[in-house]
Amino acid sequence: MTAYVFITGGVVSSLGKGITSACLGAILEARGLRISMIKLDPYINVDPGTMSPFQHGEVFVTHDGTETDLDLGHYERFVRTAKGGRHSNFTTGRIYETVIRKERRGGYLGATVQVIPHITDEIKRCVEMGAGDADICLVEIGGTVGDIESLPFLEAIRQMGIELGHDRVVYVHLTLVPYISTAKEIKTKPTQHSVKELRSIGIQPDILVCRSEQPLPMEQRKKIALFTNVQQKAVISAYDADDLYKIPGMMHEQGLDEIVARQLGLDLQAADLSEWEAIVEAKQNPTSEVDIAMVGKYMELKDSYMSLVEALQHGGIHTRTRVNIHFIESQSIERNGTECLSGMDGIVVPGGFGDRGIEGKIETVRFARENGVPYLGICLGMQLAVIEAARNLAGLTGAMSTEFRRDTPHPVVALITEWQTGTGKVEQRDEGSHLGGTMRLGAQSVSLAKGSLAASTYGATTIEERHRHRYEVNNNYRAQLEKAGLRFSGTSVDDLVEMVEIPGHPWFLASQFHPEFTSNPRDGHPLFNGFITAARHHHKGVLPKVREA
Numbered sequence: 001m002t003a004y005v006f007i008t009g010g011v012v013s014s015l016g017k018g019i020t021s022a023c024l025g026a027i028l029e030a031r032g033l034r035i036s037m038i039k040l041d042p043y044i045n046v047d048p049g050t051m052s053p054f055q056h057g058e059v060f061v062t063h064d065g066t067e068t069d070l071d072l073g074h075y076e077r078f079v080r081t082a083k084g085g086r087h088s089n090f091t092t093g094r095i096y097e098t099v100i101r102k103e104r105r106g107g108y109l110g111a112t113v114q115v116i117p118h119i120t121d122e123i124k125r126c127v128e129m130g131a132g133d134a135d136i137c138l139v140e141i142g143g144t145v146g147d148i149e150s151l152p153f154l155e156a157i158r159q160m161g162i163e164l165g166h167d168r169v170v171y172v173h174l175t176l177v178p179y180i181s182t183a184k185e186i187k188t189k190p191t192q193h194s195v196k197e198l199r200s201i202g203i204q205p206d207i208l209v210c211r212s213e214q215p216l217p218m219e220q221r222k223k224i225a226l227f228t229n230v231q232q233k234a235v236i237s238a239y240d241a242d243d244l245y246k247i248p249g250m251m252h253e254q255g256l257d258e259i260v261a262r263q264l265g266l267d268l269q270a271a272d273l274s275e276w277e278a279i280v281e282a283k284q285n286p287t288s289e290v291d292i293a294m295v296g297k298y299m300e301l302k303d304s305y306m307s308l309v310e311a312l313q314h315g316g317i318h319t320r321t322r323v324n325i326h327f328i329e330s331q332s333i334e335r336n337g338t339e340c341l342s343g344m345d346g347i348v349v350p351g352g353f354g355d356r357g358i359e360g361k362i363e364t365v366r367f368a369r370e371n372g373v374p375y376l377g378i379c380l381g382m383q384l385a386v387i388e389a390a391r392n393l394a395g396l397t398g399a400m401s402t403e404f405r406r407d408t409p410h411p412v413v414a415l416i417t418e419w420q421t422g423t424g425k426v427e428q429r430d431e432g433s434h435l436g437g438t439m440r441l442g443a444q445s446v447s448l449a450k451g452s453l454a455a456s457t458y459g460a461t462t463i464e465e466r467h468r469h470r471y472e473v474n475n476n477y478r479a480q481l482e483k484a485g486l487r488f489s490g491t492s493v494d495d496l497v498e499m500v501e502i503p504g505h506p507w508f509l510a511s512q513f514h515p516e517f518t519s520n521p522r523d524g525h526p527l528f529n530g531f532i533t534a535a536r537h538h539h540k541g542v543l544p545k546v547r548e549a
């Protein structure tokens with residue numbers, strides 16, 4: 001029978017509730033449990049697929065092609081048994097949508113449909129569905145206690161506590177314990193208030209995880225325990241860590257997993273955190289370092305590229321390399337040229353939508369290709385590599401994706417419906433956005449050409465990777481582009497381009513899929529290991545610089 005750990009947040013947002021939940025999952029998994037993880041999001045959007053990365057950070061894509069909250073990325077990176085999917089992320093919008101559909105079908109037999117019990121019942125049904133057959137299901141509730149939107153979720157988890165009993169439900173509350181420098185004092189009042197708020201809706205937390213800059217002194221832990229009716233040992237100090245991967249160890253040291261296990265009456269094997277310790281050790285003792293330029297559009301909000309940044313770091317962990325990522329706004333390259341890229345050991349153009357900064361990214365690809373700098377293109381970064389090669393290697397002036405220029409003379413990247421008609425004409429399209437339509441989503445199998453850089457990097461000729469895009473390389477141009485020097489080294493089962501490379505270049509590899517979604521710190525990922533290794537060689541000047549211009 002699955003037990004539940006509910007994680008709520010208080011005081012302020014952005015305390016790292018997702019990471020905390022993921023780390024708790026990691027230490028419980030390290031004690032031999034099977035974990036599932038769910039995120040409940042109070043906003044009204046049915047899923048985060050249409051939300052701006054500016055506001056909401058990255059959209060994480062699961063194996064089954066669900067567009068989810070970025071916290072699901074943390075879960076998959078920290079917990080091996082937690083495989084996210086369509087039953088792992090529920091928003092208010094999705095809950096209401098289901099209830100309203102059922103009401104329209106007459107499913108409530110004339111009853112007045114209300115938040116309690118109909119919405120809360122649906123929330124509970126979703127949580128039980130998402131829990132699967134795990135030993136423990138961790139459920140993170142988005143937002144902070146006191147938000148109007150999160151009330152139905154909190155009410156639903158309160159009910160579960162009563163229905164399942166105290167030995168099957170644990171409530172964890174994450175709060176902030178600020179240090180006021182002018183008074184030189186640590187303040188516990190916001191935590192007290194936050195717990196009071198939680199108790200007023202009927203939830204007494206069992207564990208408090210207190211975020212603070214410095215480790216929380218015993219005196220404050222005592223005080224918090226007293227005022228919140230929580231056992232003193234269950235007041236955990238989650239102080240700022242210089243390395244994300246130290247957090248599982250930090251939490252285990254304070255007995256967080258044991259407190260959960262005791263309450264649930266579980267007698268567990270000792271925690272094996274050796275893999276996490278190895279990661280911390282590898283990060284602390286790099287044998288080299290590399291400077292990687294990431295040229296994109298949302299550079300002021302690093303959360304938009306969360307998984308990619310993480311995956312590059314995983315490449316660093318597995319090659320013992322310190323990876324310094326330099327975020328560069330592609331529009332600044334349009335204004336000031338590629339000067340800022342010289343000195344970089346590797347260049348990444350990540351996925352993206354919309355045409356802002358496109359020419360700057362194409363110039364970036366050109367710089368990497370002409371100067372023999374290791375290049376990793378992801379999704380849009382691959383499409384732009386094809387466009388760059390079309391323009392500058394195949395002489396197809398004005399080559400472009402129809403996403404950005406509908407009347408391009410050479411639609412080397414276009415919607416399948418556009419290039420399959422052979423006319424290059426757009427038949428039907430919703431303007432300017434990636435809403436609706438046929439987004440290719442989720443894991444699909446990719447064949448890699450024998451003898452290619454792609455195949456040697458993966459050490460395999462069949463792989464599976466996740467997708468999130470609508471536009472495809474136009475197969476009508478493949479022969480011409482291949483002749484000009486581009487190799488299509490990865491293809492899908494329906495013969496769509498999945499990977500491109502440039503033979504003769506030290507390391508130039510781009511994918512239509514998103515490898516960052518399947519990378520995790522413990523296992524790493526071949527593509528990122530390969531890229532960082534190439535960047536290391538470049539750093540040492542081992543690779544020949546080819547100039548093809």
Ligand code: GLN
Pocket residue numbers: 350351352353354378379380381403434468469470471472
């Ligand atoms: N905008 C491109 C497409 O829709 C690329 C998407 C992406 O990079 N994720 O095909």
